[in-house]
Amino acid sequence: MLTPMTTTYRCPADGARAPVDAAPWCCPRCGGPWDLDFDAGSVQLAALPHRVDSLWRYAEALPLGPPSAGLGEGRTPLVALTPSVSAKLDFLMPTLSFKDRGAVMLVELARRLGPERVRRVIADSSGNAGTAVAAYCARAGLPCVVYVPEATSPKKTEQIRAHGARLERVAGDREATALAARAAADEPGTFYASHVHNPYFLHGTKTYVYELWEEYGGRLPETLALPVGNGTLLLGAALAVAELYGNGLIGERPALVAVQAEAVSPLATAFHAGADDLPPRRETATATAPTLAEGIAIPRPPRARQILRAVRDSGGTFLTVTENQLRAAQRDLAARGLFVEPTGVACWAAMSGWTDGPAVVPLCGAGAKTGLSA
Ligand SMILES: [Zn+2]
Structure with missing residues (x-):
């Protein structure tokens, strides 16, 4: 692990907790999504003009520091x-x-958890979240697999492939795709970059x-x-x-x-x-x-x-x-x-x-x- 994680995951439904660096992807008690125990600091408007021109300028409010593998995300007109x-x-x-706003957080988290814990990143998506995770994984040098419904727009699947991710097309609807990703998520060395379950997103x-x-x-x-x-x-x-x-x-x-x-x-x-x-x-x-x-x-x-x-x-x-x-x-x-x-x-x-x-x-x-x- 590269940086100690000082926050923990907490289940909003039943209060179960788990450390960020050793947590399953969902609450083990109810199977629901996690929230993050994190108190955002106060961002001062007057300090902002001197800061980096990306979403990382709101540093006090973010649970991770700036990524080594960012792409200039944020500050849209x-x-x-x-x-x-x-x-x-x-x-x-x-x-x-x-989706880049959340994907950069998930991939940075995966990177910080380190190569012993994370050997590959997986994501499931109707298209755009998977594309974003694929791009940030490419930037961070992490192997990535993206599960999408078979009917996903060809331009989105092309974008995912272009970033070097392995594409898994799943028969059926978006929910079938989520189930396929969850089945793979428990394999050792896998980080499930779920934009739904992981609160860093x-x-x-x-x-x-x-x-x-x-x-x-x-x-x-x-x-x-x-x-x-x-x-x-x-x-x-x-x-x-x-x-x-x-x-x-x-x-x-x-x-x-x-x-x-x-x-x-x-x-x-x-x-x-x-x-x-x-x-x-x-x-x-x-x-x-x-x-x-x-x-x-x-x-x-x-x-x-x-x-x-x-x-x-x-x-x-x-x-x-x-x-x-x-x-x-x-x-x-x-x-x-x-x-x-x-x-x-x-x-x-x-x-x-x-x-x-x-x-x-x-x-x-x-x-x-x-x-x-x-
Ligand atoms: Zn729970």
């Missing part, structure tokens, strides 16, 4: 689309999606909100719209809001508006039914249909309970968008000069008519990853 809605261009990240995605806080001069817009499949950007955002508020760095907390594709919207359904979790699996009658928004087509997100609570506690809500709205939003953004993949336009599709106070939507994956949807 904010552009106004209407008087009320601005877009943060997270498709301008090194691998063209916001959320401590990376939270920098999305730290950047907004800096951009807005030490406050946040009234509303943050966030796409939700597994909820990794939304939960990262909620974490950042809690840290900034807890450290007295913001006086008002934004409402979190979660956006799902109507075709696969288990959380929106649960939220509007007043539920605090998804129904038990055997009762799940939630119909899912094919959707252009492949990156958020998650029928049973493991962090469902946390996502529902984060949105409810913020005073926000869930919105859903149809396939026609996704198509129209992609064309509308392209006509404004921004070419974004269908998953990445979901928040704009939901918020383009928004006229209440200031809101920010992420445009989180590049159009070049999928092409224009018919």
Whole structure:
């Protein structure tokens, strides 16, 4: 091990704990995802202009120091689309999606755990998280295997292969892919870079909100719209809001508006039914249909309970968008000069008519990853 890990994993469901350097990839008691026991320090706005021009400038708030194998991630631009809605261009990240924010954390963690503990990194993904993990593994010199559903966009699988990762295509849906990765995750020497189960990923995605806080001069817009499949950007955002508020760095907390594709919207359904979790699996009658928004087509997100609570506690809500709205939003953004993949336009599709106070939507994956949807 190269650097001692001073934090531990903690299960949000039952309080089980495990040291970061010797933990299984999920809670051994309930099989659920981990949280990280980590108290973010206070980031001072005045100190920032002199710092590195990447997400690593928020050093006090991050559980790892700067990576030896970074790619200049973070600090994406904010552009106004209407008087009320601005877009943060997270498709301008090194691998063209916001997942780089979390992937750099996971791969840096794997590197620090050392070659005796980590001989290979595996990830499962609908495409973009796997691409991001593959790229950072390439940068760090770590062997990588990425599991994807067989229907994943060819441009995404090409990007994964180009970074030297081994690609495993799995028959069936996104959940079948996750199960295949989990079966491999327990093999000795394997680090499972799960963007869903490993909380370091959320401590990376939270920098999305730290950047907004800096951009807005030490406050946040009234509303943050966030796409939700597994909820990794939304939960990262909620974490950042809690840290900034807890450290007295913001006086008002934004409402979190979660956006799902109507075709696969288990959380929106649960939220509007007043539920605090998804129904038990055997009762799940939630119909899912094919959707252009492949990156958020998650029928049973493991962090469902946390996502529902984060949105409810913020005073926000869930919105859903149809396939026609996704198509129209992609064309509308392209006509404004921004070419974004269908998953990445979901928040704009939901918020383009928004006229209440200031809101920010992420445009989180590049159009070049999928092409224009018919
Ligand atoms: Zn547990």
